[in-house]
Amino acid sequence: MKFLHTADWHIGRTLNGYSLLDEQEHTFKQILQIAKDEKVDGVVIAGDIYDRAVPNPEAVTALDKMLREINLENKIPIYAISGNHDSAQRLNYGREWMEHTSFFLNTLLSEAFKPIETADVQIFLLPFFDPLDARVYYKNHGMDEDEAKKITTIGTAMQLVVNDMVKLFDPNKKHLLVTHFAVSANQNDDLELTSETTSQVGGLATVTSDQFKDFDYVMLGHIHTRFASPSDNIRYSGSPVKFNIKEARIKNNGKGVDIVTIDKTGVSHEFKPLTPKTDLIVLEEDWQTLCNPDFYKKQPINKAWFEITIQNFDRSEHVQTNIRSELQKRYGTIVELDYQVDKSDADLQTMTTNINEISPEETVDQFFQTITGKELSNSQKSLVSTIFNEVEREKK
Amino acid sequence: MKFLHTADWHIGRTLNGYSLLDEQEHTFKQILQIAKDEKVDGVVIAGDIYDRAVPNPEAVTALDKMLREINLENKIPIYAISGNHDSAQRLNYGREWMEHTSFFLNTLLSEAFKPIETADVQIFLLPFFDPLDARVYYKNHGMDEDEAKKITTIGTAMQLVVNDMVKLFDPNKKHLLVTHFAVSANQNDDLELTSETTSQVGGLATVTSDQFKDFDYVMLGHIHTRFASPSDNIRYSGSPVKFNIKEARIKNNGKGVDIVTIDKTGVSHEFKPLTPKTDLIVLEEDWQTLCNPDFYKKQPINKAWFEITIQNFDRSEHVQTNIRSELQKRYGTIVELDYQVDKSDADLQTMTTNINEISPEETVDQFFQTITGKELSNSQKSLVSTIFNEVEREKK
Numbered sequence: 001m002k003f004l005h006t007a008d009w010h011i012g013r014t015l016n017g018y019s020l021l022d023e024q025e026h027t028f029k030q031i032l033q034i035a036k037d038e039k040v041d042g043v044v045i046a047g048d049i050y051d052r053a054v055p056n057p058e059a060v061t062a063l064d065k066m067l068r069e070i071n072l073e074n075k076i077p078i079y080a081i082s083g084n085h086d087s088a089q090r091l092n093y094g095r096e097w098m099e100h101t102s103f104f105l106n107t108l109l110s111e112a113f114k115p116i117e118t119a120d121v122q123i124f125l126l127p128f129f130d131p132l133d134a135r136v137y138y139k140n141h142g143m144d145e146d147e148a149k150k151i152t153t154i155g156t157a158m159q160l161v162v163n164d165m166v167k168l169f170d171p172n173k174k175h176l177l178v179t180h181f182a183v184s185a186n187q188n189d190d191l192e193l194t195s196e197t198t199s200q201v202g203g204l205a206t207v208t209s210d211q212f213k214d215f216d217y218v219m220l221g222h223i224h225t226r227f228a229s230p231s232d233n234i235r236y237s238g239s240p241v242k243f244n245i246k247e248a249r250i251k252n253n254g255k256g257v258d259i260v261t262i263d264k265t266g267v268s269h270e271f272k273p274l275t276p277k278t279d280l281i282v283l284e285e286d287w288q289t290l291c292n293p294d295f296y297k298k299q300p301i302n303k304a305w306f307e308i309t310i311q312n313f314d315r316s317e318h319v320q321t322n323i324r325s326e327l328q329k330r331y332g333t334i335v336e337l338d339y340q341v342d343k344s345d346a347d348l349q350t351m352t353t354n355i356n357e358i359s360p361e362e363t364v365d366q367f368f369q370t371i372t373g374k375e376l377s378n379s380q381k382s383l384v385s386t387i388f389n390e391v392e393r394e395k396k
Numbered sequence: 397m398k399f400l401h402t403a404d405w406h407i408g409r410t411l412n413g414y415s416l417l418d419e420q421e422h423t424f425k426q427i428l429q430i431a432k433d434e435k436v437d438g439v440v441i442a443g444d445i446y447d448r449a450v451p452n453p454e455a456v457t458a459l460d461k462m463l464r465e466i467n468l469e470n471k472i473p474i475y476a477i478s479g480n481h482d483s484a485q486r487l488n489y490g491r492e493w494m495e496h497t498s499f500f501l502n503t504l505l506s507e508a509f510k511p512i513e514t515a516d517v518q519i520f521l522l523p524f525f526d527p528l529d530a531r532v533y534y535k536n537h538g539m540d541e542d543e544a545k546k547i548t549t550i551g552t553a554m555q556l557v558v559n560d561m562v563k564l565f566d567p568n569k570k571h572l573l574v575t576h577f578a579v580s581a582n583q584n585d586d587l588e589l590t591s592e593t594t595s596q597v598g599g600l601a602t603v604t605s606d607q608f609k610d611f612d613y614v615m616l617g618h619i620h621t622r623f624a625s626p627s628d629n630i631r632y633s634g635s636p637v638k639f640n641i642k643e644a645r646i647k648n649n650g651k652g653v654d655i656v657t658i659d660k661t662g663v664s665h666e667f668k669p670l671t672p673k674t675d676l677i678v679l680e681e682d683w684q685t686l687c688n689p690d691f692y693k694k695q696p697i698n699k700a701w702f703e704i705t706i707q708n709f710d711r712s713e714h715v716q717t718n719i720r721s722e723l724q725k726r727y728g729t730i731v732e733l734d735y736q737v738d739k740s741d742a743d744l745q746t747m748t749t750n751i752n753e754i755s756p757e758e759t760v761d762q763f764f765q766t767i768t769g770k771e772l773s774n775s776q777k778s779l780v781s782t783i784f785n786e787v788e789r790e791k792k
Contacts (some may be wrong), residue, residue, distance in 0.1 A: 054450055057485035064489050072492055089453035093460050094490035096468055101493060 007221030012059030046221030047083025403617030408455030443479025443576030
């Protein structure tokens with residue numbers, strides 16, 4: 001069987017107020033074309049389909065159209081799960097009708113233990129969940145209350161879930177897992193996350209690739225670059241669209257989908273690149289260079305979005321200048337403008353860090369440091385983590 | 397063909413903070429049982445399925461289950477439309493998958509011109525829309541821009557819509573319309589609205605029953621009591637649940653669904669009552685009576701919800717008393733507590749009117765009168781109306 005693996009569409013997302021819907025529709029068309037050209041047996045969407053628990057109406061309409069084009073117009077099965085950005089309950093609406101046309105969508109942990117059976121492959125769709133979801137699920141399925149209370153990390157929860165899945169394995173088939181977590185290559189790895197989500201909240205980063213050793217292939221969502229894949233058969237497809245400055249810095253774009261072939265002889269994957277409609281370009285130069293025609297005329301002026309950081313910037317020299325306006329005249333759309341200030345002014349530098357790129361916990365930690373000069377203690381960090389976990393839950 | 401006609405479920409609604417979901421599930425079970433007992437060919441839900449544009453996750457899950465029970469478990473077709481409380485775009489999600497099992501749901505005006513064809517009946521599903529929606533629709537369908545601008549009232553818009561539907565009539569079939577508006581019996585009628593919605597905003601009340609004369613039967617939603625039906629074949633089913641004090645005052649409950657039989661020989665309808673799980677009882681008595689065991693022991697204490705208005709109430713006599721607590725000891729759950737104050741204190745009385753029972757426009761009007769002593773002028777009223785219209789649109 002041949003699958004197209006994609007994830008982290010984040011429909012409804014904006015970049016500093018600029019809608020990414022056009023960009024998302026542009027890459028979607030390419031994804032659909034690849035699925036048709038490759039004659040895949042299914043499109044896998046590994047979570048974070050929407051950007052938020054309550055997407056705006058335009059996002060709902062846009063996603064409905066995309067899913068219809070794949071599943072109803074082109075009769076291609078869909079295998080999808082919810083991610084941490086999606087509301088499990090909201091996205092669950094209508095799923096039983098969708099199954100009639102082989103559109104499978106799991107959003108609740110309890111739905112993950114019924115693999116979809118194809119001739120050669122068992123497909124396990126495991127949506128994002130947190131330790132509390134696992135505690136509730138296992139308590140409802142006969143686990144002793146005291147035992148269930150021990151499920152405090154996602155690593156522990158995942159092991160229970162995987163063990164239960166392995167029990168369902170048909171030895172005559174290959175086993176495919178689709179899920180949505182930060183997975184590190186082994187227990188000691190420090191994973192550099194490019195997902196902007198609260199991925200470290202609640203110990204999410206403690207899922208390790210060895211936990212998935214019984215599966216023939218694992219299709220992951222959550223981290224937005226495929227370069228974070230922990231192994232050759234446990235892979236992130238990455239998001240189809242660049243969402244922030246960190247992703248824009250990756251030189252060869254790197255955006256695309258994987259075509260994964262799974263049959264009795266084995267498993268292979270092939271990367272298919274996607275091209276953006278409007279590229280996102282990072283420039284980090286001093287003011288003189290940025291204003292120099294020899295420099296800016298080499299850029300794709302008015303055809304890309306620019307994220308510009310002005311280096312060695314001295315505000316006192318530019319009191320009379322409307323910096324943004326001057327740069328827009330030369331480059332077109334500037335979705336982000338930053339100033340690299342004097343290194344010695346450490347406090348100010350901390351404050352100007354783009355908070356979109358760090359987790360909420362880190363933001364609190366940095367703020368605390370700026371104000372008090374001390375780091376958060378471990379118990380304070382734990383408290384902050386608990387609070388953000390609860391906030392995340394309530395948003396859904 | 398035999399249809400069950402219901403409307404105005406308002407899933408997710410609360411009554412002064414008390415969730416009505418239990419009550420809604422209780423009446424839903426009866427509706428499903430009636431549909432099965434009567435072996436209906438379809439369940440019609442005439443709008444305001446949800447209570448709000450963005451229902452909470454519990455409401456989404458509850459509705460999904462109800463619709464599944466009707467359509468997937470019991471294989472009964474559903475014919476549904478969105479009302480003014482629903483978000484047309486949000487509720488539209490997934491509708492094309494649902495059509496595969498004869499679950500038809502229209503939420504956009506543009507979807508209303510493709511009747512569902514059965515052997516004997518053409519079913520037109522016309523969701524709630526406003527004059528601006530009609531203007532956009534007709535402009536997109538070739539109407540001259542100046543002509544389209546003349547569509548300023550719902551009455552004008554409805555006439556265009558009905559004319560276009562009549563063109564699609566198959567003379568060999570009966571014609572059923574399902575829609576969601578305040579419809580008065582004729583152009584001069586002053587309709588007493590029991591819907592709490594902004595039903596008069598934008599001139600909605602100007603749809604008249606004579607506009608529907610070409611249809612054999614019209615199933616309406618929007619007004620919550622069937623007693624508001626403008627004629628014998630243009631009927632409101634009413635909501636299955638009592639939502640407010642006005643509805644609670646109706647003596648014989650009056651809640652139910654209609655079984656409508658339509659075939660070549662003609663049309664007939666039969667009322668099937670629904671019984672509440674927890675009744676909503678209005679008491680309007682003086683303090684002495686309310687505290688008298690001879691009175692309160694005759695009430696269904698602890699089995700109903702009470703809305704109590706204390707008549708001839710003099711606050712100065714009860715400074716030391718926790719009124720609500722004293723009444724709860726005797727009656728159980730009190731979802732609303734009001735005081736009927738001295739008639740001469742007109743200003744205060746105006747201020748204590750339950751604003752849930754009047755339209756936003758009336759609220760502004762009353763407030764203006766209280767403060768200035770004058771009524772709003774017609775141009776001021778028109779401005780207020782425009783503003784609320786825009787607010788309603790933005791909420792969706």
